[in-house]
Amino acid sequence: MPGRSAAERIRKAIAVVNSAADGAGDEEITPTEIAEAIRDCLELPEIASIPNVRKYLGEALDATSDGMPADFVAMTLYAALGALQEGHSLN
Amino acid sequence: MRSAEGRGRTLDEAVDAALIELGETRRNVDVKVVREAPDETVVEVVVIDPSAPASEASAAPANGKAETVRALLEGLLKHMGVRATVQVRAGSDPITLDVSGRDLGALIGWRGETLRALQSVTNVMVGKHLNEGERVIVDVERYRQRREHTVREIALRAARQVKMTGDAITLDAMQAFERRAIHLALEGDPEVMSSSIGEEPERRVVVGPRKPSEQ
Numbered sequence: 428m429p430g431r432s433a434a435e436r437i438r439k440a441i442a443v444v445n446s447a448a449d450g451a452g453d454e455e456i457t458p459t460e461i462a463e464a465i466r467d468c469l470e471l472p473e474i475a476s477i478p479n480v481r482k483y484l485g486e487a488l489d490a491t492s493d494g495m496p497a498d499f500v501a502m503t504l505y506a507a508l509g510a511l512q513e514g515h516s517l518n
Numbered sequence: 519m520r521s522a523e524g525r526g527r528t529l530d531e532a533v534d535a536a537l538i539e540l541g542e543t544r545r546n547v548d549v550k551v552v553r554e555a556p557d558e559t560v561v562e563v564v565v566i567d568p569s570a571p572a573s574e575a576s577a578a579p580a581n582g583k584a585e586t587v588r589a590l591l592e593g594l595l596k597h598m599g600v601r602a603t604v605q606v607r608a609g610s611d612p613i614t615l616d617v618s619g620r621d622l623g624a625l626i627g628w629r630g631e632t633l634r635a636l637q638s639v640t641n642v643m644v645g646k647h648l649n650e651g652e653r654v655i656v657d658v659e660r661y662r663q664r665r666e667h668t669v670r671e672i673a674l675r676a677a678r679q680v681k682m683t684g685d686a687i688t689l690d691a692m693q694a695f696e697r698r699a700i701h702l703a704l705e706g707d708p709e710v711m712s713s714s715i716g717e718e719p720e721r722r723v724v725v726g727p728r729k730p731s732e733q
Contacts, residue, residue, distance in 0.1 A: 442718035449694035498641035
């Protein structure tokens with residue numbers, strides 16, 4: 428199910444960002460790792476047909492490279508996840 | 519604050535003994551292991567008073583920053599159409615906001631996903647009122663606190679098993695705050711150690727025997 432894999436990838440990116448924000452204490456998450464997780468989402472062809480998902484993911488990637496707080500990046504990724512779910516419910 | 523001491527051969531038995539004495543369920547208590555030996559475990563069980571934040575918050579001196587943050591979250595929930603009250607948890611550092619009300623399951627979401635999103639939005643909203651690196655924790659119906667208690671119990675049980683068998687145990691995939699609760703619960707134990715393996719969101723804690731060089 429294509430929508431599911433996109434949701435899984437976005438959830439993975441969110442988990443990486445949250446891990447950086449919450450600080451589990453057992454590792455250091457770098458912005459490069461967060462950016463990689465977001466780029467993995469952007470590579471999915473299926474998101475092209477769903478409005479706003481690519482836009483929010485792009486904003487999250489920009490926020491990461493601009494050094495914005497992890498919560499801001501997470502919030503933007505949640506918006507991408509919401510847009511994806513909305514897109515699938517409309518289709 | 520009501521509390522009771524429980525004794526038993528296992529952690530479960532000790533907690534159950536204290537719960538019977540208090541007439542409470544596991545949902546409403548905080549468990550602290552006082553002593554753990556092969557033949558007997560002693561725990562202190564404290565009842566979490568759901569009305570505590572309100573009464574303690576009103577008794578505590580007004581914290582301007584916490585109050586601002588509380589009001590912002592309350593406003594956000596109001597705009598979302600959620601009828602709930604927000605209180606600052608007394609003595610919490612970082613600032614912890616307790617959201618309570620009826621039927622707030624939707625605010626928690628699947629495995630706490632919505633709650634985590636709400637916390638992210640709240641932190642973005644209140645960011646300018648906070649110092650560099652300072653964050654706000656949002657809890658709904660003490661879901662987060664209960665999860666921390668649960669994973670701490672899982673950690674202690676796993677540690678006991680590791681001590682008996684000498685084999686490492688891999689726990690289920692957990693969120694960062696849950697993994698941190700486990701690391702903190704076991705950091706003072708000279709016989710076991712915890713570490714995390716795997717990639718998010720399937721990252722898991724492994725509890726294993728501490729190597730002699732790491733003691």
